[in-house]
Amino acid sequence: MLSDTKETGGSTVENNSQVKAHYDALLGRTYTWMMGGASTNFEENRKFFDLHGLRPPTVDAKALDLGCGSGFQAIPLLELGYAVIAIDMSADLLQELKGHKEALARKVSGQSPLPSLTLIEGDILRLRALLPSDALASVDLAVCMGDTLTHLQSTAQVQSLVKNAVSFLKPGGTLILHFRDLTRHLEGTDRFLPCRTDENNIFTCVLEYEEAQETFLDGRDKEDRFVLINDLLYTRPDASAPWTFKKSQYKKLEVPPEEVLKMMQDAGMDTSFHPLAFGVVAVMGRKKP
Numbered sequence: 364m365l366s367d368t369k370e371t372g373g374s375t376v377e378n379n380s381q382v383k384a385h386y387d388a389l390l391g392r393t394y395t396w397m398m399g400g401a402s403t404n405f406e407e408n409r410k411f412f413d414l415h416g417l418r419p420p421t422v423d424a425k426a427l428d429l430g431c432g433s434g435f436q437a438i439p440l441l442e443l444g445y446a447v448i449a450i451d452m453s454a455d456l457l458q459e460l461k462g463h464k465e466a467l468a469r470k471v472s473g474q475s476p477l478p479s480l481t482l483i484e485g486d487i488l489r490l491r492a493l494l495p496s497d498a499l500a501s502v503d504l505a506v507c508m509g510d511t512l513t514h515l516q517s518t519a520q521v522q523s524l525v526k527n528a529v530s531f532l533k534p535g536g537t538l539i540l541h542f543r544d545l546t547r548h549l550e551g552t553d554r555f556l557p558c559r560t561d562e563n564n565i566f567t568c569v570l571e572y573e574e575a576q577e578t579f580l581d582g583r584d585k586e587d588r589f590v591l592i593n594d595l596l597y598t599r600p601d602a603s604a605p606w607t608f609k610k611s612q613y614k615k616l617e618v619p620p621e622e623v624l625k626m627m628q629d630a631g632m633d634t635s636f637h638p639l640a641f642g643v644v645a646v647m648g649r650k651k652p
């Protein structure tokens with residue numbers, strides 16, 4: 364089936380700008396499909412926010428979505444009544460989120476108007492530059508969900524993100540960091556993950572841990588450990604066309620959940636820890652008054 368292929372789009376990704384290159388080259392246009400589609404993920408996050416009682420505390424409540432992607436969290440937050448500021452470095456995914464917001468606006472037209480959605484293309488590590496200074500201490504809920512955190516390139520970057528996100532929260536505001544605990548290694552052929560397949564697309568991901576490949580880690584912090592993510596996509600426009608093979612790789616940070624808990628506590632938060640399915644965890648903090 365896969366014999367008639369050509370190869371395009373190889374890239375090696377070594378820092379934040381190369382994470383962006385990876386999304387621009389391959390993942391941005393396939394991310395939502397690869398994750399099982401928008402509706403499934405909107406529904407999953409509606410349930411998550413409901414389970415944790417994250418309704419907007421006031422009519423003008425504000426949420427910050429850090430690494431929003433195509434809006435798996437931003438859309439449910441808008442539905443709940445939050446005005447959302449959504450930041451991402453992928454133009455493709457922000458464009459897709461804009462489309463989901465427009466579809467939602469059409470769906471609810473005639474009912475109460477949707478709160479605002481502000482889209483910002485930029486690096487979540489530069490929050491202070493991206494947001495106006497009067498946004499400090501004005502946000503009710505900040506989320507960095509769906510494994511965005513592991514895209515950062517050092518524990519120091521995670522710490523900086525936590526500190527900055529907390530500075531934009533009101534006292535009593537909530538921060539949710541939701542990510543895969545990559546410190547729990549898969550072994551052998553379990554590292555080959557069939558992400559999603561349909562008639563015209565086959566998406567597979569292969570994980571390589573630090574021990575297996577020391578050379579891609581130049582310039583890292585000594586303490587930090589990484590997983591090299593190899594995304595492999597066979598795709599064709601329709602059944603009569605030849606398959607095209609696209610490949611791209613980037614590294615993800617092993618972020619120990621207990622360190623994230625400590626970072627939040629050090630930033631002045633009361634915290635709670637929620638282990639979820641498939642090694643995913645949610646670390647939640649409430650900013651002390």
Ligand SMILES: C[S@@+](CC[C@H](N)C(=O)[O-])C[C@H]1O[C@@H](n2cnc3c(N)ncnc32)[C@H](O)[C@@H]1O
Nearest residue numbers: 430431432435451452453486487508509511514
């Ligand atoms: C795995 S996706 C998660 C997206 C969304 N939160 C979700 O649950 O589907 C990670 C997202 O983070 C974005 N991202 C990664 N590092 C970033 C950074 N430093 N600044 C802004 N966006 C970043 C990527 O472009 C991508 O959209």
